[in-house]
Amino acid sequence: MPQILPEYMGYDRTMSTFSPDGRLFQVEYAKEAVKKGTTSVGLAFKGGVILATIKQTIDLAVPDSLEKLFKIDDHVGVVSAGLLADARVLVTQLRKISQINMITYEEKIDVWALSKVLGDRMQFSTLYAGLRPFGVSFLIGGYDKSGLHLIQSDPSGMLYEWKAYAIGRGEALANKTLKQQWKENMDEKDAVKLAFEIMTKTEKDKRTVDIVIIKKGEKFKRLDKEEIKRILK
Numbered sequence: 007m008p009q010i011l012p013e014y015m016g017y018d019r020t021m022s023t024f025s026p027d028g029r030l031f032q033v034e035y036a037k038e039a040v041k042k043g044t045t046s047v048g049l050a051f052k053g054g055v056i057l058a059t060i061k062q063t064i065d066l067a068v069p070d071s072l073e074k075l076f077k078i079d080d081h082v083g084v085v086s087a088g089l090l091a092d093a094r095v096l097v098t099q100l101r102k103i104s105q106i107n108m109i110t111y112e113e114k115i116d117v118w119a120l121s122k123v124l125g126d127r128m129q130f131s132t133l134y135a136g137l138r139p140f141g142v143s144f145l146i147g148g149y150d151k152s153g154l155h156l157i158q159s160d161p162s163g164m165l166y167e168w169k170a171y172a173i174g175r176g177e178a179l180a181n182k183t184l185k186q187q188w189k190e191n192m193d194e195k196d197a198v199k200l201a202f203e204i205m206t207k208t209e210k211d212k213r214t215v216d217i218v219i220i221k222k223g224e225k226f227k228r229l230d231k232e233e234i235k236r237i238l239k
Contacts (some may be wrong), residue, residue: 022135032139033132036088036161039141043087044074045176045208048156049188050169051197054221055147055156057085058201059174061214072104075216079104080225081114082148083218087174088161089141094139100124117148117155121165131162143173149222176208183207194219198229198237 018031025031046059062072075085076097084100086093103123107115120136124144131137138159146157158166158173170188172180192200197219205215217229228239 020135021137021139027113030132030162033162035205036139036141037143040088040143040161040173041175041177043142043174045147045172045174045180045205046085046087046145047172047180047184047201047204048085048147048168048170049184049197049201050147050154050156051194052191053154053155054194054196054197054219054224055149055196056201056217056219057083057145057147058205058215058217059085059087059217060205060209060211063211063214069214075218075228077218077226077228078120078146079108079114079146081150081220081227082117082120082146083220084144084146085218086142086144087177088143092140093144094126094144096127096142096144099127114150116150116152117146117157118150118152119122120148121146121155121157121159122160125165127163128159128161132162143169143175147218148220154222170206172204174208176204178202180208194221195237198234202234205235 021032044060044062048055048057057075059074061069077083078100100120104115104120128140131139143161144159148155156168158168158171170184187200201217202215217234219227
């Protein structure tokens with residue numbers, strides 16, 4: 007992160023003030039929080055999207071209480087990097103929006119429509135004094151009538167759509183690997199292998215790799231350890 011000179015120090019005390027060179031330091035600090043989070047990756051393959059991360063392990067803690075990869079609806083999920091408390095708050099809102107859309111319109115929400123709700127909520131927190139940006143970034147993966155989507159939301163509320171992308175502390179190595187090995191229309195097995203390879207390269211822990219597959223016309227599916235082992239053979 008760029009060094010902050012003394013003359014800029016007053017501009018990092020409030021959310022609603024730009025520095026003279028057009029920076030919002032609190033947003034930059036939030037992005038630094040994301041870079042300290044566990045690596046998370048998303049990639050599209052022929053017919054679906056994979057989301058993967060590493061489950062945190064703490065002595066005596068129940069692993070499922072440290073979830074980073076969330077189901078929003080049968081056709082869409084998200085994986086986070088950064089502050090888990092911030093992630094849970096936003097995931098709860100996304101689940102409500104998804105259900106309201108189903109009740110109101112009797113159809114599943116579009117992935118981009120859901121992502122825009124998330125981006126708007128995150129951007130709202132960059133506008134007002136007394137708030138702080140959410141210290142979390144998401145990869146939103148799923149399908150709708152327009153096809154497959156993998157969308158990133160960062161603490162500023164900006165949205166980007168990717169074919170494959172990683173966030174978190176290992177993002178540099180992970181994205182370098184994706185650029186080298188990801189291929190258009192790769193099959194599901196190769197996509198799972200690539201996601202697993204990236205996770206073990208960046209986090210060095212094969213025991214707690216968490217992988218979800220979202221395929222066109224099928225429900226959100228979390229792979230258990232045995233399923234991952236069979237695919238990796």
